[in-house]
Amino acid sequence: xxxxxxxxxxxxxxxxxxxxxxxxxxxxxxxxxxxxxxxxxxxxxxxxxxxxxxxxxxxxxxxxxxxxxxxxxxxxxxxxxxxxxxxxxxxxxxxxxxxxxxxxxxxxxxxxxxxxxxxxxxxxxxxxxxxxxxxxxxxxxxxxxxxxxxxxxxxxxxxxxxxxxxxxxxxxxxxxxxxxxxxxxxxxxxxxxxxxxxxxxxxxxxxxxxxxxxxxxxxxxxxxxxxxxxxxxxxxxxxxxxxxxxxxxxxxxxxxxxxxxxxxxxxxxxxxxxxxxxxxxxxxxxxxxxxxxxxxxxxxxxxxxxxxxxxxxxxxxxxxxxxxxxxxxxxxxxxxxxxxxxxxxxxxxxxxxxxxxxxxxxxxxxx
Amino acid sequence: xxxxxxxxxxxxxxxxxxxxxxxxxxxxxxxxxxxxxxxxxxxxxxxxxxxxxxxxxxxxxxxxxxxxxxxxxxxxxxxxxxxxxxxxxxxxxxxxxxxxxxxxxxxxxxxxxxxxxxxxxxxxxxxxxxxxxxxxxxxxxxxxxxxxxxxxxxxxxxxxxxxxxxxxxxxxxxxxxxxxxxxxxxxxxxxxxxxxxxxxxxxxxxxxxxxxxxxxxxxxxxxxxxxxxxxxxxxxxxxxxxxxxxxxxxxxxxxxxxxxxxxxxxxxxxxxxxxxxxxxxxxxxxxxxxxxxxxxxxxxxxxxxxxxxxxxxxxxxxxxxxxxxxxxxxxxxxxxxxxxxxxxxxxxxxxxxxxxxxxxxxxxxxxxxxxxxxxxxxxxxxxxxxxxxxxxxxxxxxxxxxxxxxxxxxxxxxxxxxxxxxxxx
Numbered sequence: 001x002x003x004x005x006x007x008x009x010x011x012x013x014x015x016x017x018x019x020x021x022x023x024x025x026x027x028x029x030x031x032x033x034x035x036x037x038x039x040x041x042x043x044x045x046x047x048x049x050x051x052x053x054x055x056x057x058x059x060x061x062x063x064x065x066x067x068x069x070x071x072x073x074x075x076x077x078x079x080x081x082x083x084x085x086x087x088x089x090x091x092x093x094x095x096x097x098x099x100x101x102x103x104x105x106x107x108x109x110x111x112x113x114x115x116x117x118x119x120x121x122x123x124x125x126x127x128x129x130x131x132x133x134x135x136x137x138x139x140x141x142x143x144x145x146x147x148x149x150x151x152x153x154x155x156x157x158x159x160x161x162x163x164x165x166x167x168x169x170x171x172x173x174x175x176x177x178x179x180x181x182x183x184x185x186x187x188x189x190x191x192x193x194x195x196x197x198x199x200x201x202x203x204x205x206x207x208x209x210x211x212x213x214x215x216x217x218x219x220x221x222x223x224x225x226x227x228x229x230x231x232x233x234x235x236x237x238x239x240x241x242x243x244x245x246x247x248x249x250x251x252x253x254x255x256x257x258x259x260x261x262x263x264x265x266x267x268x269x270x271x272x273x274x275x276x277x278x279x280x281x282x283x284x285x286x287x288x289x290x291x292x293x294x295x296x297x298x299x300x301x302x303x304x305x306x307x308x309x310x311x312x313x314x315x316x317x318x319x320x321x322x323x324x325x326x327x328x329x330x331x332x333x334x335x336x337x338x339x340x341x342x343x344x345x346x347x348x349x350x351x352x353x354x355x356x357x358x359x360x361x362x363x364x365x366x367x
Numbered sequence: 368x369x370x371x372x373x374x375x376x377x378x379x380x381x382x383x384x385x386x387x388x389x390x391x392x393x394x395x396x397x398x399x400x401x402x403x404x405x406x407x408x409x410x411x412x413x414x415x416x417x418x419x420x421x422x423x424x425x426x427x428x429x430x431x432x433x434x435x436x437x438x439x440x441x442x443x444x445x446x447x448x449x450x451x452x453x454x455x456x457x458x459x460x461x462x463x464x465x466x467x468x469x470x471x472x473x474x475x476x477x478x479x480x481x482x483x484x485x486x487x488x489x490x491x492x493x494x495x496x497x498x499x500x501x502x503x504x505x506x507x508x509x510x511x512x513x514x515x516x517x518x519x520x521x522x523x524x525x526x527x528x529x530x531x532x533x534x535x536x537x538x539x540x541x542x543x544x545x546x547x548x549x550x551x552x553x554x555x556x557x558x559x560x561x562x563x564x565x566x567x568x569x570x571x572x573x574x575x576x577x578x579x580x581x582x583x584x585x586x587x588x589x590x591x592x593x594x595x596x597x598x599x600x601x602x603x604x605x606x607x608x609x610x611x612x613x614x615x616x617x618x619x620x621x622x623x624x625x626x627x628x629x630x631x632x633x634x635x636x637x638x639x640x641x642x643x644x645x646x647x648x649x650x651x652x653x654x655x656x657x658x659x660x661x662x663x664x665x666x667x668x669x670x671x672x673x674x675x676x677x678x679x680x681x682x683x684x685x686x687x688x689x690x691x692x693x694x695x696x697x698x699x700x701x702x703x704x705x706x707x708x709x710x711x712x713x714x715x716x717x718x719x720x721x722x723x724x725x726x727x728x729x730x731x732x733x734x735x736x737x738x739x740x741x742x743x744x745x746x747x748x749x750x751x752x753x754x755x756x757x758x759x760x761x762x763x764x765x766x767x768x769x770x771x772x773x774x775x776x777x778x779x780x781x782x783x784x785x786x787x788x789x790x791x792x
Contacts, residue, residue: 225599
């Protein structure tokens with residue numbers, strides 16, 4: 001088989017074998033977790049074990065975890081129906097921005113949330129729920145959440161953080177951080193698609209969007225996705241022992257080599273996730289580049305997957321002050337725990353060939 | 368031998384010798400709470416957990432495209448079983464979400480023009496809860512009673528619809544008593560009156576023929592795990608002509624035509640699609656087989672036990688359901704006694720509470736009789752042997768409990784229990 005390289009882990013991660021095994025076992029079970037008979041109680045036990053595992057990964061109490069159908073739903077549950085003003089940063093995921101007010105916290109050129117701007121916007125005393133992600137999906141930039149929370153606290157504001165890209169990749173400590181609400185997604189850390197969680201701290205309340213049946217202590221109704229939740233739990237447990245040093249080395253190697261090919265890396269001075277690189281090859285449109293890479297067997301992404309069907313420059317890069325032209329050339333590589341040096345080699349070789357081929361054609365066209 | 372045949376064989380073998388490799392498990396007769404996955408469904412899902420793991424919304428590479436193709440095939444399979452166009456099917460996390468989205472979504476979108484909704488008192492909790500929530504927001508809701516057989520009174524429905532009514536929500540098949548509402552008549556009435564018709568079909572898809580065109584259905588909720596598919600996936604049918612508009616509950620990435628954001632779980636979508644295709648193909652045969660099993664069960668119980676009452680219409684009922692009240696038996700003791708059977712005393716969602724079923728109460732069943740009711744659900748993997756053993760177990764325990772009951776003794780002596788003045792305490 002021709003070699004392929006999957007470098008789009010921020011869109012979705014391959015499922016971990018531990019998660020797959022847990023799901024296969026759960027799919028063999030029949031019970032509805034709300035049924036009181038033995039079959040139902042067995043299903044319920046799987047959910048509660050998974051709740052412990054997920055809580056443990058992110059340093060929360062098990063009773064603070066509400067399982068949802070994914071990160072988007074967790075964000076909706078956290079923010080929609082809040083009786084406070086929702087103040088989000090300009091680089092949040094669409095599923096956060098959809099529930100936020102029009103006013104946005106600015107970010108710096110390096111894609112880091114601007115703490116002075118946050119402080120200024122909180123100065124008007126409006127009861128506020130601040131939403132700042134732990135790590136950005138497009139640039140991988142890790143946000144100064146401890147500072148955000150400190151400033152928010154001083155102004156009586158609550159803080160929600162979308163940790164979909166951070167959980168399982170960098171240490172996350174919900175209680176230590178002092179956040180009020182946190183969203184996580186299973187399929188970004190090696191669990192299945194279709195499951196996520198919202199962590200709800202002591203001070204926070206939510207307005208349930210899906211009602212009836214009383215599951216998840218009334219905060220999220222519907223028969224639980226038992227196998228998905230079991231897979232989430234197993235993936236969370238596996239994630240606690242995943243060693244990211246290899247990924248970090250591969251990422252550093254990748255960045256060094258693409259720089260050699262003339263690529264420019266966005267937010268390269270900021271503290272980033274160990275796996276994410278947002279880059280451009282000046283003169284080659286992102287759409288052209290991702291398709292050409294796919295033909296070479298390399299899967300990367302132009303911006304976030306949710307919006308990658310739409311051709312528009314990334315709002316994240318725009319918020320960082322990147323020009324429209326540069327933003328239209330941005331692609332994202334994201335690696336994971338099974339990424340190999342061979343995949344990086346394949347990507348670099350393909351990138352080199354495409355640059356030579358398309359770069360020359362463009363020069364001819366210009367001449 | 369094909370893989371599929373091998374899987375089917377394994378199932379047969381384990382049916383024949385349930386105790387060989389593991390302790391005997393209780394007989395599962397709770398198919399309205401949830402169903403085991405069909406091994407054929409699981410098999411189609413597996414590749415999408417592993418090598419075909421792409422995000423179906425990734426538009427820039429093969430991984431994304433193959434996932435998207437699988438999702439779209441599944442969408443067509445779901446559409447086919449209800450006679451819809453695939454562009455009218457959106458995936459959700461389950462029927463509870465579908466019901467919430469249909470009712471709140473329509474009510475919110477059209478709130479400037481209309482503010483009234485109509486439903487039945489016997490709907491699933493998630494429909495009733497959504498309605499209560501809308502009432503808190505200021506909407507008007509009419510909760511229609513049902514007749515003694517559990518069916519809606521069409522004349523009452525017609526009278527309840529006003530020019531402020533935006534939507535009528537009536538379930539196709541009740542989760543506790545299995546009765547089938549007259550969907551075609553309801554649909555015709557709603558169309559005539561110019562109101563939308565939503566129907567919760569979680570218990571109906573794959574059990575009875577459904578056709579959104581012939582039945583004039585505008586919105587339909589569908590569940591995966593009630594039809595031998597996975598938990599955590601469902602669908603909402605939303606009519607395109609004339610177009611029904613919804614305000615989304617989950618917004619963000621803009622997936623599912625903006626009506627439901629979030630990364631679609633490819634393997635679960637594939638599982639729901641395959642479950643629909645199998646159900647559609649096997650429904651005629653399966654209905655006959657289940658009717659035979661159910662009649663076998665019901666006839667044996669009636670022959671061996673007096674004073675057993677069927678709740679809800681038998682004629683207008685799915686083949687896989689019985690709901691029986693055993694007079695002069697204490698309900699909790701019965702459930703505890705028959706612990707070799709996985710059955711339910713009321714809907715799974717409410718059975719953890721000890722309140723008598725609101726569905727049975729709505730039929731006029733008194734509190735005591737509601738408390739002694741069992742819901743028995745038969746399904747694809749139920750065998751004749753399981754039915755016979757279940758009958759024996761129930762007969763044995765009911766007989767034993769009645770022997771200990773002073774009420775049973777009084778009844779046999781000809782005392783009219785209802786005439787007794789109980790001491791107040």
